[in-house]
Structure formats: structure tokens, C-alpha cells
Amino acid sequence: MNxxxxxxxxxxxxxxxxxxxxxxxxxxxxFIGGLAPCEMCLWQRWPH
Known part of the structure; x- marks a missing residue:
């Protein structure tokens, strides 16, 4: 691999x-678009 x-x-x-x-x-x-995240979305943010 180069x-x-x-x-x-x-x-x-x-x-x-x-x-x-x-x-x-x-x-x-x-925050800009005004979309509320679902519960799963909130959980998936922790690893990042």
C-alpha cells in the first residue's frame, strides 16, 4: 500500500x-436545523 x-x-x-x-x-x-434527535441517536453520540 502506498x-x-x-x-x-x-x-x-x-x-x-x-x-x-x-x-x-x-x-x-x-441545533441549527431544529430537529429533535431520537433516543438511539443520543446513545450513539457517546462513542464519538
Missing amino acids: GALGNPRALAALAAAGSAATLLAALGFQ
Whole structure:
């Protein structure tokens, strides 16, 4: 593997960025969009 996919640090950074983007999108939908999260959505935020 060449490039970023062969680098463990790059993969960890990519996973962290994906997790942060998912959480920020959920919070944006909740606070900016006015959508109320379901109970499962609230539970799924803790691992992020």
C-alpha cells in the first residue's frame, strides 16, 4: 500500500476526522436545523 492508506497515523486521523464530521453534522441538524434527535441517536453520540 502506498500513500496515506499505508500510514497508520493517516488512517487514525482519517477515522477521527470522520467521527468528528458525523458528530458535528448531527449537532448541526439538532441545533441549527431544529430537529429533535431520537433516543438511539443520543446513545450513539457517546462513542464519538
